Amino acid sequence: MNSYRATPENLAAPPIPAFEYRGAxxxxxxxxxxxxxxxxxxxxxxxxxxxxxxxxxxxxxxxxxxxxxxxxxxxxxxxxxxxxxxxxxxxxxxxxxxxxxxxxxxxxxxxxxxxxxxxxxxxxxxxxxxxxxxxxxxxxxxxxxxxxxxxxxxxxxxxxxxxxxxxxxxxxxxxxxxxxxxxxxxxxxxxxxxxxxxxxxxxxxxxxxxxxxxxxxxxxxxxxxxxxxxxxxxxxxxxxxxxxxxxxxxxxxxxxxxRLKYLPAALARRQAIAQRYRDGLASDWRPLPPTAPGDTAAWHQFVVRVADRVALIQYLAAQGIDVGIHYASPVHIMPAYQFLGYEPGSLPSTEQACQQGLSLPIYPELTDSQVDRVVAALDYLDKSTSGFQIARP
Ligand SMILES: Cc1ncc(COP(=O)(O)O)c(C=O)c1O
Missing domain, CATH: 3.40.640.10 (Type I PLP-dependent aspartate aminotransferase-like (Major domain))
Incomplete structure (x- = not known):
């Protein structure tokens, strides 16, 4: 577990966007x-x-x-x-x-x-x-x-x-x-x-x-x-x-x-960021499991799962950390596809994943210290089964 803690200085650091292409x-x-x-x-x-x-x-x-x-x-x-x-x-x-x-x-x-x-x-x-x-x-x-x-x-x-x-x-x-x-x-x-x-x-x-x-x-x-x-x-x-x-x-x-010429380096950087998140985050954030031997995940998103996503997003936003949701609403129960006849509850793991998933910033230009700030912000929280409480104001 990363022992780094969020400090007022870090909270005052520039915001971390959920995605940013201009760095490239x-x-x-x-x-x-x-x-x-x-x-x-x-x-x-x-x-x-x-x-x-x-x-x-x-x-x-x-x-x-x-x-x-x-x-x-x-x-x-x-x-x-x-x-x-x-x-x-x-x-x-x-x-x-x-x-x-x-x-x-x-x-x-x-x-x-x-x-x-x-x-x-x-x-x-x-x-x-x-x-x-x-x-x-x-x-x-x-x-x-x-x-x-x-x-x-x-x-x-x-x-x-x-x-x-x-x-x-x-x-x-x-x-x-x-x-x-x-x-x-x-x-x-x-x-x-x-x-x-x-x-x-x-x-x-x-x-x-x-x-x-x-x-x-x-x-x-x-x-x-x-x-x-x-x-x-x-x-x-x-x-x-x-x-x-x-x-x-x-x-x-x-x-x-x-851009294709830069892709291998960009993918390597995504791997390094994903590993840094893995090393830093407690397992109860439930990131996706390590891949099987010989397989490689490209870490387009780094998704963690939490019970009280809304509170967490607000908390991270207050620290200047923007996150994504991929995807908030499962397609089978969207209005356009109701004619297909799927009821809420018909795909329980799908629906739970859509309720709980939260994508942490991951893109090649994200620096190690930015990753550490995200880890520290998450590490800072007291977790309880009833949701999240911010450990200190
Ligand atoms: C899984 C998946 N399939 C299909 C698409 C469609 O790609 P595009 O936005 O280029 O039409 C996207 C991207 O939006 C996607 O993430």
């Missing part, structure tokens, strides 16, 4: 501006060399044969589902403790999400419950590697193989997440038929706007994804299949080409 600009600004200028001067803003270069580099980063840049993580999921011909009448097994876009994508193709509860420790899809949810309509299992923590992908892949289902991985939060299979660690997104990534600005690899990517090892699927992302065109202006416009643009790709 200190080292990357000139390169990013040069990349933007290169694009502006090139006369090519759509489907040019920056997109192609980023697709190749990102495919290499995750160890996939093909990558298709798209305009967001949501679009990546939509065209992945479309490419695998999952639509009306099909059920897609997924989780409700993640963000809305995963579900919005399933609905956008006309399929029906079938929610299963999560493992209460890892907060990832329970393979046992997924197995129980399979029925004649099930076509796909779509786990989310939530917080960059690996879902139990080997068990889910086995289920898919047993029941002839397709596996699509939502890797929007999981750049840098690895899972061991047959003693080899592989990047997530390479286990399923298609892996879907987001480069939303807060992600481990963030653009300066919306951007996303589908990865696959299957050349035919790759071709289909490329067509779907651009009106069904095959390099011509003829719609060979019904497609969309969800292309990655050159400006975002140019920035991502620069």
């Amino acid at each position: 600009l200190v080292t990357q600004r000139q390169e990013i501006l040069a990349a933007f200028e290169r694009v502006l001067d090139s006369g090519c803003l759509i489907l040019g060399p920056e997109v192609r270069a980023f697709e190749q580099a990102f495919a290499q980063f995750v160890g996939a044969a093909h990558a298709t840049g798209v305009s967001s993580g949501t679009d990546a999921l939509i065209i992945a589902l479309r490419a695998l011909e999952i639509g009306p009448g099909a059920e897609v097994i997924t989780v409700a403790n993640g963000p809305v876009p995963t579900i919005a994508a399933i609905r956008a193709v006309g399929a029906t999400p079938r929610f299963v509860d999560i493992d209460a420790h890892t907060l990832q899809m329970s393979p046992q419950l997924a197995a129980q949810a399979i029925n004649a309509q099930t076509r796909c299992i779509l786990p989310v590697h939530l917080y960059g923590y690996p879902a139990n992908i080997n068990a889910l892949l086995e289920l898919c193989q047993q029941h002839r289902l397709v596996l699509i991985e939502d890797c929007a939060q999981a750049h840098g997440t690895y899972v061991a299979a047959n003693h080899v660690s592989r990047h997530v997104g390479t286990f399923g038929a298609i892996g879907c990534f987001s480069f939303y600005p807060t992600k481990n690899l963030g653009a300066f706007g919306d951007a996303g990517m589908c990865v696959t090892d299957d050349p035919q699927l790759a071709e289909r994804l490329r067509e779907l992302a651009c009106y069904g065109f095959r390099g011509d202006r003829v719609a060979h299949r019904e497609g969309l416009n969800c292309r990655l643009d050159e400006l975002q790709a140019a920035a991502l080409n620069v």
Whole structure:
């Protein structure tokens, strides 16, 4: 346990935001501006060399044969589902403790999400419950590697193989997440038929706007994804299949080409911060458990769980520490999805995780002393079963 205690001096220190991208600009600004200028001067803003270069580099980063840049993580999921011909009448097994876009994508193709509860420790899809949810309509299992923590992908892949289902991985939060299979660690997104990534600005690899990517090892699927992302065109202006416009643009790709070079160092820093939180925090804050040997969590978020989240947020805010909630409301009981028929209480671990989870600041530019301030602030509290009391004013 860290013996450091919050002092008036520390309370007077500059606020710690929950997320901050501008710190990265200190080292990357000139390169990013040069990349933007290169694009502006090139006369090519759509489907040019920056997109192609980023697709190749990102495919290499995750160890996939093909990558298709798209305009967001949501679009990546939509065209992945479309490419695998999952639509009306099909059920897609997924989780409700993640963000809305995963579900919005399933609905956008006309399929029906079938929610299963999560493992209460890892907060990832329970393979046992997924197995129980399979029925004649099930076509796909779509786990989310939530917080960059690996879902139990080997068990889910086995289920898919047993029941002839397709596996699509939502890797929007999981750049840098690895899972061991047959003693080899592989990047997530390479286990399923298609892996879907987001480069939303807060992600481990963030653009300066919306951007996303589908990865696959299957050349035919790759071709289909490329067509779907651009009106069904095959390099011509003829719609060979019904497609969309969800292309990655050159400006975002140019920035991502620069930022990808810094990703390994950024991921290493996330690991170090997560470890510092782990070393400093008492176990009853219930962070996610250490990963299995050979697996790596990318620590997109560092989530702890508390009974009285509201009081804790207020207390931390008073000390200048901003936190996040990912996610306050489980999707299965949101108004838009009530027609699916899930009642409160139907997914108990999901609902509890959404009530109790709190994301501590974690981003590469967070300094050790800032991490220590967060640890000290939490350490400062008396904990009781009835909630939290601030030990000293
Ligand atoms: C788990 C998950 N899936 C999908 C998405 C959608 O990505 P985007 O915001 O790029 O559309 C996000 C990000 O918001 C996400 O966190």
